[in-house]
Amino acid sequence: MSQTEQTIASIRNLNKSFADNKVLTDINLELNQSEVLSILGPNGAGKTTLINTLLGRLSMDSGEVSLFGYQPGSLAVKRQTGAMLQVSSLPDMSTVKEHIELFQSYYADPMSYDQVMAFSGLKEIENQYSKTLSGGQKQRLLFALAICGSPKLLFLDEPTVGMDISARKSLWKAIETLKEKGTSILLTTHYLEEADQLSDRVVMLSKGKIVREGTPSEIKSQINTKRIRFRSDADIALLAGLKTAERTSQVNGNNDYFEIETSNAELTIKEIFEQQIPMTDLTIVGAALEDAFEIINNQQSTESASE
Amino acid sequence: MNLVDKKPNLLNIFFLESKTETTRLLRTPGFSIPTLLFPIMFYTFFGIVFSMNPATMPTYLMITYAVFGVIGPALFSFGVGIAIERGQGWFDLKEVSPMPASAYIVSRITLTFFFSAAIIILLFLIGAIFGEVRLFRWQWVSLAAIFVFGSLPFCAIGMTLGLYLKASSAPATVNLIYLPMGFLSGLWLPINFLPEVMQQFANLLPPYHLAQLALKITDMDLGFPVFLHLSVLAAYTLIFVFLAVKAYHKKDKK
Numbered sequence: 001m002s003q004t005e006q007t008i009a010s011i012r013n014l015n016k017s018f019a020d021n022k023v024l025t026d027i028n029l030e031l032n033q034s035e036v037l038s039i040l041g042p043n044g045a046g047k048t049t050l051i052n053t054l055l056g057r058l059s060m061d062s063g064e065v066s067l068f069g070y071q072p073g074s075l076a077v078k079r080q081t082g083a084m085l086q087v088s089s090l091p092d093m094s095t096v097k098e099h100i101e102l103f104q105s106y107y108a109d110p111m112s113y114d115q116v117m118a119f120s121g122l123k124e125i126e127n128q129y130s131k132t133l134s135g136g137q138k139q140r141l142l143f144a145l146a147i148c149g150s151p152k153l154l155f156l157d158e159p160t161v162g163m164d165i166s167a168r169k170s171l172w173k174a175i176e177t178l179k180e181k182g183t184s185i186l187l188t189t190h191y192l193e194e195a196d197q198l199s200d201r202v203v204m205l206s207k208g209k210i211v212r213e214g215t216p217s218e219i220k221s222q223i224n225t226k227r228i229r230f231r232s233d234a235d236i237a238l239l240a241g242l243k244t245a246e247r248t249s250q251v252n253g254n255n256d257y258f259e260i261e262t263s264n265a266e267l268t269i270k271e272i273f274e275q276q277i278p279m280t281d282l283t284i285v286g287a288a289l290e291d292a293f294e295i296i297n298n299q300q301s302t303e304s305a306s307e
Numbered sequence: 308m309n310l311v312d313k314k315p316n317l318l319n320i321f322f323l324e325s326k327t328e329t330t331r332l333l334r335t336p337g338f339s340i341p342t343l344l345f346p347i348m349f350y351t352f353f354g355i356v357f358s359m360n361p362a363t364m365p366t367y368l369m370i371t372y373a374v375f376g377v378i379g380p381a382l383f384s385f386g387v388g389i390a391i392e393r394g395q396g397w398f399d400l401k402e403v404s405p406m407p408a409s410a411y412i413v414s415r416i417t418l419t420f421f422f423s424a425a426i427i428i429l430l431f432l433i434g435a436i437f438g439e440v441r442l443f444r445w446q447w448v449s450l451a452a453i454f455v456f457g458s459l460p461f462c463a464i465g466m467t468l469g470l471y472l473k474a475s476s477a478p479a480t481v482n483l484i485y486l487p488m489g490f491l492s493g494l495w496l497p498i499n500f501l502p503e504v505m506q507q508f509a510n511l512l513p514p515y516h517l518a519q520l521a522l523k524i525t526d527m528d529l530g531f532p533v534f535l536h537l538s539v540l541a542a543y544t545l546i547f548v549f550l551a552v553k554a555y556h557k558k559d560k561k
Contacts, residue, residue: 055403078405079315085403087396093334098327105323106405108313129334142400149405 006032008153008184009054014063016049016208023049024208027063031153036175036185038195040219041205047188048086050205051157054186055083067153079107082151084142084159092131096122096141099130100148107149119174120144121167135162143171147178154178156187160194172197226265226286230279231256238277244268257281317407324410325417332384332418342383342422346376347429349495355438365438367497367527369430373454374518375494376426380419381461382468382481388415389469390477408555416462423455442525449524457517460540463547464513470554488512498529513543 007030014027024046031037039047052058053065056073070077090099097113100122104110117123120140125133133141139162146154156175160168175198179185189195195202196216204212204219212219225246232239239258240248244267251257262268265284272279332338354368392398401411431447434440442450465481472480489495491505492514498506509515516536522528 057399057403073403075405075407078403079313081403081405083400083403085396085400087400089395090397091331091392091395093331094327098330102323102327103404105320106315108315145400145404 008033008035009067009186010065011054012064014050014053014065015061016046016053016058017061022208024053027208027210029203029210031184031186033152033184034179034182035201036179036187036199038199038202038216039186039188039205040190040192040195040202041188044207045205046208047205048157049208051085051155051186051188055081055155077153079149080152081155082146082149082153083155083157084146085155085157086161087138087142090130090133090138090141093129095127095129096133096144097126099141100144103145104148107151109150111148111150116144116148119147119177121170136164136167139163140167140171143174147174152183154183154185156185158188158190160189160191168194225261225263226284228260228262228265228268228282228284230258230282232258232277232279234258234277234279238275239272242268242271242275244271315405317410320407320410321413321417324406324414328384328414329418329421332422338383339422342379343426343429345379346372346426347433349375350430351433351437353495355433358438361439363527364497365434366440366442366525367522369434369438369440370450370521370525370527371494371497371518373427373430373450374457374492374514374521375489376430377419377423377454377458378461378485378489378514380422380426381458382465382485384415384418384422385462385465386468386472386481387477389466390472391474393469394474412462412466415466416459419458419462420455423458424451427451427454446524450521453517453521453524457520457540460513460517460544460547463544463551466551467547467554470551488514491515492518494518510539513540516540 009029009031011027011029014024015022016024027050029037039050041047049058053060054067054072056071056077065072067077068080094102100113100116104113104116111119117126120143122137122140122144125137130138130141139159143156143159146156160171163171172194175185175187185198187195187198199216202212202214202216202219203210229251233256236248236250236258239245239260242248242260244262244264245260246263247261249259251259260268269284350368350372354365354372358364358368389398392401427450431440431451468481468484469477491501492498492509492512493501493506494514498509498515498518501509516539519528519531520533520536520540523533
């Protein structure tokens with residue numbers, strides 16, 4: 001297969017702003033067949049804007065977006081696409097089955113109803129009104145609606161929000177199976193674990209720019225920052241002078257608590273001991289995704305400042 | 308990459324969409340009960356129990372309350388329904404799904420026709436049995452047709468309201484349009500009971516023109532030409548369809 005045949009979606013030099021606020025800057029991205037691509041980023045990074053642009057719901061300031069060689073939002077594209085958006089509630093008084101059968105009718109060659117049930121695990125509650133569904137069940141129904149047309153391209157915007165662990169795991173399994181069958185999936189998520197488990201490629205978005213792109217293991221190696229927290233009466237200048245400390249701070253409201261961010265916790269601890277800095281109440285935790293972004297952003301802005 | 312552009316069956320979508328929408332609202336007492344009950348209750352009260360002139364009033368008010376009745380589901384299913392679905396994000400999901408936009412409109416028109424038919428049958432029965440309304444068969448049939456199809460301009464108005472209003476304010480706003488517009492158009496009391504100024508003003512209101520059109524069937528109208536009423540109703544429909552299409556195709560909404 002040639003390059004163009006494999007590419008399901010491509011974005012070139014996409015720029016988008018709302019009023020004077022630049023939301024997406026020079027986005028270049030491709031999604032290939034049978035690929036799961038995750039877009040990671042803190043709130044306000046532009047993930048939903050990017051998805052909405054791909055769905056044809058937003059205009060572009062400049063750039064080109066093409067899906068299956070068509071404009072985003074055209075009916076030909078929609079008939080090959082399924083989408084799971086953040087929906088706060090569904091029309092109350094229709095049953096799970098009614099919702100799914102209606103959405104299946106929109107597609108020429110939908111997935112069989114039994115297959116949809118198998119993927120979504122909704123069989124036991126198929127006759128319940130959507131009003132009575134829990135948050136997690138509602139998410140599963142939205143997932144069912146996204147996949148029920150056997151789409152070639154699937155958009156999942158924060159698919160597992162509100163799901164318990166077992167529901168989340170079965171959704172991951174469904175995504176993997178769909179991928180094996182040739183579906184291309186674009187996913188946004190807050191959960192690093194989710195992106196790690198599912199994606200072939202991860203794109204990190206920050207303030208509307210792509211700051212990192214790569215396989216999950218490539219990305220993870222860049223954000224393996226740990227946070228060391230302890231109590232000490234040492235001078236902050238001394239701590240900030242540690243060679244492996246990337247960022248040192250005093251914990252708000254607790255003057256004798258310090259926090260050190262480091263990508264090599266073992267070495268930092270060794271340094272602290274060598275300097276004979278007294279400490280109590282020591283904890284070391286892996287940085288949350290949000291912190292990792294902050295770190296990458298900081299690197300990003302120092303890089304661009306030194307250019 | 309070439310898409311195999313197989314198309315789904317449009318009629319099947321129209322059917323399922325209409326069926327889902329109608330059954331959903333039949334199961335929603337907050338919609339179905341006031342929609343059916345208000346016109347029936349008002350008519351029974353003003354047209355029959357406290358009728359000022361038993362010879363003409365039951366017939367006259369049966370017609371105007373039927374107009375009042377069919378406007379309700381049109382304004383509410385479109386106006387409030389769309390505004391709420393937009394607030395939920397459900398409308399967005401429908402918009403990005405391959406549902407043809409026509410299916411959304413057809414299903415709500417079907418639903419409006421369904422509720423309109425129920426209201427018309429109930430009003431006709433009450434009028435004929437308790438109000439001793441006596442009409443020729445062609446008059447009953449023509450009236451029913453005028454009422455059902457007369458709801459279309461109000462579907463257009465409702466659609467525009469639904470696309471512009473916020474979910475939280477839509478029910479109150481639609482009521483604020485529906486009830487005063489009904490009264491000022493002479494649907495609650497015969498139009499010639501209203502002061503001259505108000506009668507002049509009624510010329511601007513679409514329910515007045517629909518009522519006058521229907522009252523022609525029983526020779527109870529004010530005697531203006533049919534084409535005047537039809538033109539006003541057509542103009543309202545066109546303007547609001549235009550506004551709705553504009554709102555629907557506007558990108559970057561919210």
